[in-house]
Amino acid sequence: ASEPKYDYIVVGGGTSGLVVANRLSELSNVTVLVIEAGGSVYNNINVTDTGGYGNAFGTDIDWAYKTVEQKWGGGTTQTVRAGKALGGTSTINGMVYLRAQTSQIDAWEKIGNKGWNWENLYPYFKKGEQFQVPTDYSFLEGSGVAYDPAHHGYDGPLKVGWTSTQLNDGLAQVMNTTYQNMSVPIPYNKDPNGGQMIGYTLYPKTVNSDLNIREDAARAYYYPYQSRKNLHVWLHTNVNKLTWKDGAEVTADGVEITFSNGTTTSVKASREVILAAGALKSPLLLELSGIGNPDILSKYDIETKINLPTVGENLQDQMNNGLAYDSKINYTKSPDYVAYPSAEQLFRNATAVGAQLLRKLPAYAAQVASANGNVTRAADIERFFKIQWDLIFKSGIPVAEILLEPSGYTYDTEYWGSVPFSRGNIHISSADPTAPATIDPKYFMLDFDLHAQAQAARLIREIFKTEPFADMAGEETSPGLSTVAANSDDEGWSSFLKSNFRSNFHPITTAGMMPKEIGGVVDTSLKVYGTSNVRVVDASVIPFQVCGHLQSTIYAVAERAADIIKAQM
Ligand code: FAD
Structure with a gap:
């Protein structure tokens, strides 16, 4: 039989x-043709259960990627989770649906990605969304849920709304008053999905509100369309690398794959190969296919097709920590209350912190470049850092995310600095596509990243001391004042933060969309430099971290990518 042939092959049946x-x-x-390493999780309770966050971790639908030992981040390895299933990481994530600050998307254009700005992306956020208007309003108002109808889409495939377990445990108003009573108040934000994120709110999630089950990329974008004759999905199939046409131009003609029974074969694409395997896989597939840093490829006897040394560089993630407290009240539901403080609200002395950071940027850039073997240039990194500095200290993006999660007689919190400056990398460690990669996010490499993380912890301590909430909370159980004393400086927080953090599971920029001269891997049409028909459409292309969670932005980028591809057919 002749090899099957499709117009487009999409590598990875995940979110994007x-x-x-x-x-x-x-x-x-x-x-x-979509080729997906995992299987269907349509009936997997660890996926569908809206209260089951974490239940899929460590199961066969979690890639559970391991980093190398984190030199600045406590010396140990970290696990970076990612979904291995039709629907990808959207099947195991926290379902939070929050976009970015307008200026953060505009920053993509500032580094030379013409057309990639908030104004152009905003319609794509809405295009994908099927906002489920909450029906029982009195109930909702008691729960603190609010939204601005203008910021939502109603006709898209992806259901967005609130779960019944998120609603009405009577804490919303208390938290609002508490945030207003802080020494530097954090205002209420009715709907952060319009691009202005600062404030306290109760966010929507990717859920089917009627059925109270998770909404993931497969439920939204695949199952209702699976009868299309021109849309095929192969499950339990690993893509090993791209295959190339003979000739002067670098043109992919398909991919090499291995089925679950171990058989290796190839499948052809007459138009394009589109990589959507996630930020911790797509750059590896490029390297395995001969696109990357010749010094790395030659180590594994891979012939360099395109010399593009920044493949796998610029890796950025966030660090997630938590403080825990006793509660005087027994909570039966699990709402998440989120606050997004600005630099003023987090640092208090933002002008001084900003001035000090500005002076450090050249040294930070040199440190990042050197830690990554100077593959990315210090001058380029410094420019990115200056843009990030402007976002923080001039355009007022949130600098941290603070989550309060009551359950039973406890309050858990999770928090992270939104825009760490550290950058690391990911590369193959073998020509064998099943071998684990070398993943090094370089968590906590720069002291500003530690400061933001420590400052968020201090802010949480203040929340728990502020009325009326203070009345409802008990003792701090982790770390506790005997482990990290009140008024500890960053050094005092350091050991707790570094030995108790986890990856925030938001890796990006490993095949960054940027001009090639400053380290880009894909151009503004998401095409890999030097190829005629290979694109990357997943989290790998996002050039700067966003302050909302990643998925809404990834859905929107993929929606826009599809229109770009259609326009170039
Ligand atoms: P993915 O969705 O991961 O898709 C990649 C797909 O490619 C996967 O299905 C994978 O199996 C497949 N694949 C990989 N390699 C191969 C190969 N060689 N051959 C074939 N297939 C392959 N974001 C939010 O917005 N809100 C949240 O609450 C939130 N919580 C999170 C919680 C966790 C635990 C995690 C891990 C992430 C969370 N995120 C959250 C982040 C967000 O879900 C991801 O950034 C996003 O889903 C990634 O989309 P993607 O398209 O880049 O990759």
């Missing part, structure tokens, strides 16, 4: 891949 596959297969004369 299924969006692109869905939109391309709207054209009935176009054939699309």
Whole structure:
């Protein structure tokens, strides 16, 4: 039999891949194949249960990628979770649906990505969204849930709303008053999804509110469309690398794959190969296919097709820590209350912190470049850092996320500095596509990142001391004042933070969209530099961290990517 052939092959049936596959297969004369390493999780309770966050961790639908020992981050390895299933990481994530601050998306254009700005992306956030208008309003108002109808889309595939377990445990108003009573108040924000994120709110999630089950990329973008004759999905199939056409131009003609029974074969694409395997896989597939740093490729006897040394560089993630407290009240539901403080609200002396950081940026850039073997240049990194500095200290993006999660007689909190400056990298460690990669996010490499993390912890301590909430809370059980004393400086917080953090599971920029001269891997049409028909559409391309969680931005980028691909057909 002759090899099967499709117009487009999408590598990875995850969050971004299924969006692109869905939109391309709207054209009935176009054939699309999605190749996914995992299987269907349609009936997997660890996926569907809206209260089951974490239940899928460590199961066979979690890639559980391991980092190398984190030199600045406590010396140990970290696990970075990612979904291995049709629907990708959207099947195991926290379901939070929060976008970015307008200026953060505008920053993508500032570094040379013409057309990638908030104004152009905002319609794509809405295009994908099927906002479920809450029906029982009195109930909702008691729960603190609010929204601005103008900021939502109603006709898209992805259901967004609130779960019943998020609603009405009577704490919303208390927290609002508490935030207003802080020494530097944090205002109420009715709807942070319009691009202005500062404040305290109760966010929506990717859920089917009627059925009270998780909404993931497969439920939104695949299952309702699975009868399309031109849309095929192969599950339990690993893509090993791209295959190339002979000739002067670098043109992919398909991919090499291995089925679950161990058989290796290839499948052809007549138009394009679209990588959507996630930020911790797509750059590896490029390297395995001969696109990357020749020094790395030659180590594993991989012939360099395209010399693009920044493949796998610029890796950014956040660090997640928590403080825990006793509660005087027994909570039966699990609402999440979120606050997004600005630099003023987090640092208090923002002008001084900003001035000090500005002076350090050249040294930080040199440190990041050197820690990554100077593959990315200090001058370019410094420019990115200055843009990030402007975002923090001039355009007022949130600098941290603070989550309060009551359950039973406890309050858990989670928090992270939104925009750490550290950058690391990910590379292959073998020519064998099943071998684990070398992943090094370089958590806590820069002292500003530690300061933001410590300052967020201090802010939480203040919340628990502020009325009326203070009345409802008991003792701090972790770390506790005997471990980290009140008024501890950053050094005093350091050991607790570094030995108790985890990855915030938001890796990005490993195949960054940027001009090639400053380290980009893909251009503004998400095409890999030097290739005629290979694109990357997943979290790898996002050039700067966003302050909301990643998925809404990834869905929107993929929606826009599909339109770009269609326009170039
Ligand atoms: P993915 O969705 O990971 O898709 C990649 C797909 O490619 C996967 O299905 C994978 O199995 C497949 N694949 C990989 N390699 C191969 C190969 N060689 N061959 C074939 N297939 C392959 N974001 C939010 O907005 N809100 C949250 O609450 C939130 N919580 C999170 C909680 C956790 C535990 C995690 C891990 C992430 C969370 N995120 C959250 C982040 C967000 O979910 C991800 O950033 C996003 O889903 C990534 O989308 P993607 O398209 O880049 O990759």
